[in-house]
Amino acid sequence: MSTVNILIADDHPIFLKGLKEVVEAGNHLQVIYQAANGQDAIQGVTTKSVDVVILDIDMPVKNGLQAAVEILQLKPEMPVILLTMHKAKDAFLKALDIGVMGYVLKENAVVDIMYAIEAVLRGHSYISPEMTSFLLAQKRSRQPAMDNVTTLLTSSEIKILKMVGEYKSTKEIADELYISEKTVSNHRMNITKKLQLTGKNSLLRFAIEWKQ
Numbered sequence: 001m002s003t004v005n006i007l008i009a010d011d012h013p014i015f016l017k018g019l020k021e022v023v024e025a026g027n028h029l030q031v032i033y034q035a036a037n038g039q040d041a042i043q044g045v046t047t048k049s050v051d052v053v054i055l056d057i058d059m060p061v062k063n064g065l066q067a068a069v070e071i072l073q074l075k076p077e078m079p080v081i082l083l084t085m086h087k088a089k090d091a092f093l094k095a096l097d098i099g100v101m102g103y104v105l106k107e108n109a110v111v112d113i114m115y116a117i118e119a120v121l122r123g124h125s126y127i128s129p130e131m132t133s134f135l136l137a138q139k140r141s142r143q144p145a146m147d148n149v150t151t152l153l154t155s156s157e158i159k160i161l162k163m164v165g166e167y168k169s170t171k172e173i174a175d176e177l178y179i180s181e182k183t184v185s186n187h188r189m190n191i192t193k194k195l196q197l198t199g200k201n202s203l204l205r206f207a208i209e210w211k212q
Contacts, residue, residue: 003028004121007044009035009067010056010083019054019109026114038062045071045078052117056106057084057091065094072099079120083109087134092127093208096201102126124169125204132167149210152194160187165207 006023008031010016020031033044039061045053053071055064062070068080081102082095095103102116105128112128119126150158163173170188174181192203199205 003030004117005030005032005049005051006054006117007031007033007035007041007048007050007052008054009038009041009044009059009064011036011059012056015056015106019113022110022113023054023117026117029117036060038064038067041067042070042074045074050078052079052081052120054081054083054102054113054117057082057086065091065098068095068098068100081113081116081120081126083113087131092131093205096205096208097199099200101200103131104128105131125201127167149195153191157187157191157194160184161191161203161207161210164188164203165210167204 006029008016008019008023010019013036016034016036020034023029023031033048033050035041035044037059038055041053041055042062044050053068055067057064059067064082064084068082071078071080076099079102080098080100081104082100083104083106084091085106087105092103101120102125104112104116104126108128108130112126116126149161153161159177160173163176168176170181170184174184177184188203191197195203195206197203197206
């Protein structure tokens with residue numbers, strides 16, 4: 001397996017040093033650029049051969065969300081993971097809108113960051129389990145446009161939409177429903193088309209917001 005080049009960005013030197021040590025403890029993972037702010041991270045992505053970007057949300061000059069926007073405009077397929085100390089739904093949903101693939105709470109970063117890197121390299125999203133629990137406990141506002149879901153989708157599609165909103169992966173949904181992963185992927189594609197959703201995380205975002 002070839003080496004995975006990683007860029008990390010955080011304005012706290014001690015955390016940055018610790019994060020580098022944790023990441024490089026993984027097989028074939030190498031930190032090739034360390035940034036102290038969002039603007040520096042953008043510069044690193046443009047000048048280095050980076051495979052995965054890890055950004056703290058709270059940074060000076062440009063924060064992690066702002067940096068993620070510019071990085072994904074430059075390289076739309078770049079796997080970006082955000083680190084945060086706060087369980088904030090608005091920031092999380094904004095990250096999904098941007099196209100961020102990983103969302104990790106700093107309190108669990110030592111364990112979660114490795115799972116997140118593995119997930120995004122496979123093209124999957126990763127959200128810290130504690131963040132998932134927090135979001136599921138929140139009261140979700142129902143948007144009027146979402147009321148048409150039951151008329152647009154089949155019962156099977158509604159079931160899968162609910163499971164997506166519970167942060168279940170394609171494999172987990174397939175295992176639970178005793179169907180193939182390809183069938184789940186086809187359902188997800190059909191749901192996205194019927195609801196006219198666009199964007200990397202649009203289905204996950206919709207499923208979280210929608211409440212049956």
